[in-house]
Amino acid sequence: MDVFSIEKPQNAFPVVFDSPHSGTHYPDDFDFSCQKEALQSIEDCYIDDLFSEAPRFGAPLLCAKVARSYIDLNRARDDIDLTLIEGDLPTAKPSHLSDSGIGLIPRLIKPGTTIYERKLDAEEVMNRIMTCYDPYHEMLENLIEDAYYRYGKVWHINCHSMPHKTSYPKNALSLLGGKVKAVDIALGDRDGSTCERDFVHALRDFWKLRGYHVGVNDPYKGVELIRKHAQPTRGKNSLQIEINRSLYMDENTGEKSKNYDAFKNEITDMIKFCVDFAQSRCNRIAAD
Numbered sequence: 001m002d003v004f005s006i007e008k009p010q011n012a013f014p015v016v017f018d019s020p021h022s023g024t025h026y027p028d029d030f031d032f033s034c035q036k037e038a039l040q041s042i043e044d045c046y047i048d049d050l051f052s053e054a055p056r057f058g059a060p061l062l063c064a065k066v067a068r069s070y071i072d073l074n075r076a077r078d079d080i081d082l083t084l085i086e087g088d089l090p091t092a093k094p095s096h097l098s099d100s101g102i103g104l105i106p107r108l109i110k111p112g113t114t115i116y117e118r119k120l121d122a123e124e125v126m127n128r129i130m131t132c133y134d135p136y137h138e139m140l141e142n143l144i145e146d147a148y149y150r151y152g153k154v155w156h157i158n159c160h161s162m163p164h165k166t167s168y169p170k171n172a173l174s175l176l177g178g179k180v181k182a183v184d185i186a187l188g189d190r191d192g193s194t195c196e197r198d199f200v201h202a203l204r205d206f207w208k209l210r211g212y213h214v215g216v217n218d219p220y221k222g223v224e225l226i227r228k229h230a231q232p233t234r235g236k237n238s239l240q241i242e243i244n245r246s247l248y249m250d251e252n253t254g255e256k257s258k259n260y261d262a263f264k265n266e267i268t269d270m271i272k273f274c275v276d277f278a279q280s281r282c283n284r285i286a287a288d
Contacts, residue, residue: 001027003132005048005063006139007055014147014154015059015278017271018140020073020225021160022048023064029124030070033117038109039069044161046249046256051159053268057275060143064136068106069115071128073136074158074223075104083107086119097223104133137228144229144236153235153282155199155274158225162186164246169218183215184247188222188240194230195237199277203239206273210266235282243267 002025021044026032032039048063055061064073080092081103094103101108105125108114140156147154167182185207189195200216207214219242226238245251248263 001025001131002065003135004065004139006060006143008060008143009055009058011058012060012147013058013275013278014151014282015054015271015274016062016140016143016147016154016156017051017054017059017159018062018143018156018225019044019047019051019159020064020136021068022046023066023068025065026067027070029127030067031118032069032115034109034113034115038113039067039115040254042068042106042109044068044159045245045254046260047159047161047243050243050248050264050267051271053264054271057272059271059275060147062136062140062143066132069109071132072102072104072106073133074160074225076224077104077129077133077137079103079224080125081105081107084116084120085122085125087122089122089125104129137225140225141229148236151278151282153278154237155195155278156226156229156236156238157274158222158238158240160220160240160242161245162220162242163251164244167219167242167244167246169215171218181213182244182246183219183242184212184244186215186218186220186240186242188217188220188226188242189238190222190227190230191217194222194226194232195239196232199237200239202277203241203270203274206270 078091078093079095079098081098082092082094084107097103144154144156168180187200189200204214222240226240230236230238248260249257
């Protein structure tokens with residue numbers, strides 16, 4: 001199965017971008033029961049294209065091709081919804097995410113919209129893990145470890161989009177009669193546990209100076225892909241970025257907005273900023 005695409009420039013810098021939710025491939029064995037449009041609504045539409053200039057600046061770009069609704073690559077490998085499984089799967093360790101229907105194998109698109117009208121057997125689930133999940137995670141780990149070997153530090157940016165309706169801060173305090181403003185760019189480091197503060201603040205200020213409303217760990221903190229690969233005390237930094245879809249697309253039609261190209265240029269500027277930041281903070285330490 002064609003699980004992911006990878007572009008890795010020669011002599012890459014220690015900045016790695018990945019997009020785990022931009023996949024649009026629906027495998028033949030999916031056998032879903034809802035409308036395909038419902039499945040497409042949870043894709044990170046265009047994120048792979050928005051970040052497509054990363055290799056030109058020396059940063060590897062890894063993008064999923066398999067749809068998020070088939071298997072969510074940004075979940076723990078054992079975060080399996082037991083209400084969806086027929087038979088025994090002793091390795092499963094459900095979390096609050098799978099209990100809510102949005103675990104490794106999603107059960108819901110949203111409350112009331114189920115993906116299946118059937119149970120999945122354990123062999124079917126393990127096949128998705130071994131053919132899709134494991135190869136993606138192994139490739140990302142290889143990219144991160146290679147950069148770390150060469151430079152002694154690495155910055156991993158996990159790229160996502162968020163619907164406008166879910167982009168409002170969860171912990172916002174507003175004045176009496178005031179309105180809470182939607183977040184344009186959300187940066188997540190799991191409350192400071194996955195990335196050095198200097199980089200988080202630098203990226204926050206990059207977007208603020210361009211007039212965007214930026215949230216840090218609100219409304220999104222990041223999930224498995226930054227948790228798994230981060231060790232900031234050793235120089236391994238992982239940061240999630242969520243981009244408000246209304247900045248570049250019509251969420252009703254799924255079409256690019258007239259602002260798409262201009263916003264993509266700003267993403268490209270951010271990519272260059274990240275590479276420059278990394279270059280300023282490390283030296284190549286391993287010979288080719």
